[in-house]
Amino acid sequence: MDRDFTTKRTRLGERAIELVLFAAAASAMAIIGGILYVVLSEAVKFFGQVSFLEFVSSTTWTPTFDKPQYGIAPLLTGTFMSTMVALAVAVPLGLLVAVYLSEFASPHARELIKPTLELLAGVPTVVYGYFALLFITPLLQRALAPFGIVLPGFNLLSAGIVMGLMIIPTIASLSEDAMRAVPRTMRDGSFALGATRLETSLRVVFPAAVSGIAGAIILGMSRAVGETMIVAIAAGQQPVMVSSPTQQGATVTAFIAQVALGDIPFGTLEYSSIFAAGMALLALTLVFNFIAFALQRRFREAY
Amino acid sequence: MSAEIIHDIAAHPKGLKLRRFKDTSFIFWGVIATFIGLGTLAALVGQLIHDGGYRLTLDFLMSFPSSDPGEAGILSAWVGSILVILATAFIAIPIGVLAGIYLEEYAPKNVITSAIEIAVNNLAGVPSIIFGLLAVGLFVQAFGFGQTILTAGLTLALLILPVVIVTTREAVRGVPQEMRQAALAVGATKWQATQHHVLPYALPGVVTGVIIGISRAIGETAPLILIGGLTFVAFLPITRPGDAKFEVIGAVDEYGAPVTPEASESVRIAQDGVVVLPDFSEMPVHAGQVVDLPHGATVQTTASWGDAVASWLPAHWLGSEFTVMPIQMFNWTSRPQAEFLEIAAAAGIVLLAITLLLNGMAIWLRYRLRRSIKW
Numbered sequence: 001m002d003r004d005f006t007t008k009r010t011r012l013g014e015r016a017i018e019l020v021l022f023a024a025a026a027s028a029m030a031i032i033g034g035i036l037y038v039v040l041s042e043a044v045k046f047f048g049q050v051s052f053l054e055f056v057s058s059t060t061w062t063p064t065f066d067k068p069q070y071g072i073a074p075l076l077t078g079t080f081m082s083t084m085v086a087l088a089v090a091v092p093l094g095l096l097v098a099v100y101l102s103e104f105a106s107p108h109a110r111e112l113i114k115p116t117l118e119l120l121a122g123v124p125t126v127v128y129g130y131f132a133l134l135f136i137t138p139l140l141q142r143a144l145a146p147f148g149i150v151l152p153g154f155n156l157l158s159a160g161i162v163m164g165l166m167i168i169p170t171i172a173s174l175s176e177d178a179m180r181a182v183p184r185t186m187r188d189g190s191f192a193l194g195a196t197r198l199e200t201s202l203r204v205v206f207p208a209a210v211s212g213i214a215g216a217i218i219l220g221m222s223r224a225v226g227e228t229m230i231v232a233i234a235a236g237q238q239p240v241m242v243s244s245p246t247q248q249g250a251t252v253t254a255f256i257a258q259v260a261l262g263d264i265p266f267g268t269l270e271y272s273s274i275f276a277a278g279m280a281l282l283a284l285t286l287v288f289n290f291i292a293f294a295l296q297r298r299f300r301e302a303y
Numbered sequence: 304m305s306a307e308i309i310h311d312i313a314a315h316p317k318g319l320k321l322r323r324f325k326d327t328s329f330i331f332w333g334v335i336a337t338f339i340g341l342g343t344l345a346a347l348v349g350q351l352i353h354d355g356g357y358r359l360t361l362d363f364l365m366s367f368p369s370s371d372p373g374e375a376g377i378l379s380a381w382v383g384s385i386l387v388i389l390a391t392a393f394i395a396i397p398i399g400v401l402a403g404i405y406l407e408e409y410a411p412k413n414v415i416t417s418a419i420e421i422a423v424n425n426l427a428g429v430p431s432i433i434f435g436l437l438a439v440g441l442f443v444q445a446f447g448f449g450q451t452i453l454t455a456g457l458t459l460a461l462l463i464l465p466v467v468i469v470t471t472r473e474a475v476r477g478v479p480q481e482m483r484q485a486a487l488a489v490g491a492t493k494w495q496a497t498q499h500h501v502l503p504y505a506l507p508g509v510v511t512g513v514i515i516g517i518s519r520a521i522g523e524t525a526p527l528i529l530i531g532g533l534t535f536v537a538f539l540p541i542t543r544p545g546d547a548k549f550e551v552i553g554a555v556d557e558y559g560a561p562v563t564p565e566a567s568e569s570v571r572i573a574q575d576g577v578v579v580l581p582d583f584s585e586m587p588v589h590a591g592q593v594v595d596l597p598h599g600a601t602v603q604t605t606a607s608w609g610d611a612v613a614s615w616l617p618a619h620w621l622g623s624e625f626t627v628m629p630i631q632m633f634n635w636t637s638r639p640q641a642e643f644l645e646i647a648a649a650a651g652i653v654l655l656a657i658t659l660l661l662n663g664m665a666i667w668l669r670y671r672l673r674r675s676i677k678w
Contacts, residue, residue: 100333124522226430
């Protein structure tokens with residue numbers, strides 16, 4: 001039986017398949033492009049009517065008033081405050097868990113604890129919002145009352161705490177990966193000099209993995225900045241300049257959600273304003289992601 | 304002096320007891336931190352069950368939302384969630400898996416490939432609400448898909464695409480090179496080797512990623528709020544036999560008034576029912592009857608089994624307006640009355656049960672995978 005093994009027929013099919021696969025992968029670029037295009041083109045319309053100077057310098061955000069003012073600062077302070085609270089919770093707890101899992105826990109305990117903690121990242125954020133509003137806030141109100149602090153029913157503190165609990169797995173898991181990537185020989189050197197496990201963890205492993213850990217923290221931060229539902233439910237929606245976590249306040253994300261909850265008035269300045277706010281949010285998170293990515297690549301290259 | 308030093312070397316270094324105590328007590332702190340995480344999960348479940356557990360009845364699952372919290376349920380919400388997730392999966396799984404295969408098996412090392420990789424990495428970090436902005440600007444406004452299940456499915460598909468791509472890549476990367484070489488050596492083409500030899504081994508890993516992505520899509524609220532997922536939906540996108548069925552004659556505007564009021568159409572009635580004319584007068588009709596109906600008239604019949612089955616076609620429900628579980632829960636959470644908070648909690652239990660179950664499944668699969676396959 002003669003067969004021509006150089007036949008082109010299957011090769012053409014192969015080529016077609018490769019094109020389909022490429023198209024699927026290239027869709028990721030199209031999506032990023034689409035996001036940038038939509039957000040920027042609406043933001044440009046916005047800045048056609050509102051000066052960029054007012055956007056960055058005014059401290060009043062009242063887009064729904066008769067005389068609307070568009071200063072992004074109140075929303076940014078809200079985002080900043082809730083994110084700081086989240087980090088204050090998630091960084092210590094996440095790093096404790098990471099050091100424990102990476103340097104102390106038995107492989108068996110690690111196999112059990114790591115996935116269970118990851119469930120925390122899988123809880124829908126709307127459920128977290130409910131939890132912040134109806135569990136954490138009453139708890140804090142009772143805990144803070146003896147100190148004379150009156151916590152309003154909506155506040156950035158409880159939203160931030162719950163956000164922190166949500167990002168613990170992100171920080172713990174990525175930091176642990178960074179620490180486990182530190183070569184065994186470095187630990188052995190430290191042990192040989194008589195250091196305990198804790199001393200080795202804190203003075204050898206931790207510094208060696210610090211860029212990866214910093215990357216993990218920034219990724220967690222980026223998630224907190226972009227989180228919407230927890231703050232929309234538990235932090236109130238007042239865009240005021242925030243100076244204390246016990247205040248209520250609106251974040252950039254909460255503002256976007258709040259406008260969307262009404263009938264979005266397509267084509268108006270208010271409609272464009274959510275894209276301007278979205279642009280600020282996108283810029284913030286993309287910068288964070290870029291830094292995190294660069295830091296994590298550095299620690300990967302080191303060993 | 305020198306004798307003392309020799310003596311000291313044999314003895315424990317100074318302060319060793321304290322250092323060892325610090326070392327062991329760190330385990331305590333590590334465990335405490337872990338338990339704060341796990342305790343949160345327990346408190347969360349406990350709070351939801353305490354608040355809304357008693358409202359979680361079959362009636363709750365089978366009722367439409369209502370302004371009376373005692374009668375409200377999540378029927379339209381869970382049906383909506385299932386349909387939106389179906390659309391999401393149908394879009395995200397093929398694109399995500401194919402993209403993952405391309406990046407791992409086919410992609411040449413060049414500028415385009417690294418651009419795609421950067422895009423995937425950045426996409427994973429874009430806040431979900433930004434996808435909502437994309438959906439409003441592109442799908443609702445520019446493409447005119449409206450505030451429909453199709454728009455919601457597309458949006459969530461884009462949102463979970465990075466998850467599916469990244470896990471597919473990891474799974475494909477885990478298949479040893481020998482599998483490919485063996486297939487190629489006996490004459491398989493690259494795609495044949497990929498399809499028949501790499502993919503089957505990568506499948507459990509791919510499934511894990513898909514489950515995690517789907518679970519994320521089920522709980523996602525923010526982008527759907529932007530699209531305009533409704534909070535009060537007293538109808539199902541699919542029809543049940545016996546449901547009332549409405550068919551409007553001619554085109555009507557958003558207030559239900561006919562666009563061309565003078566026109567009429569000759570309609571053949573398929574089932575016994577009632578025709579409501581534009582002036583609200585009613586007229587009984589019978590199956591087989593042929594009537595001239597003015598635009599704006601509505602034919603009311605009951606859905607048959609045939610109608611019900613036909614309504615399962617995606618073409619029927621993709622264009623329907625919708626609500627989903629997280630939006631329903633959010634809506635009830637933001638109301639001041641305590642009764643609504645109770646049903647919000649009940650909806651939360653359902654939502655949490657589904658997502659934790661899916662996440663648990665993914666974890667179990669990954670665990671099994673790590674144990675059973677030793678290359």
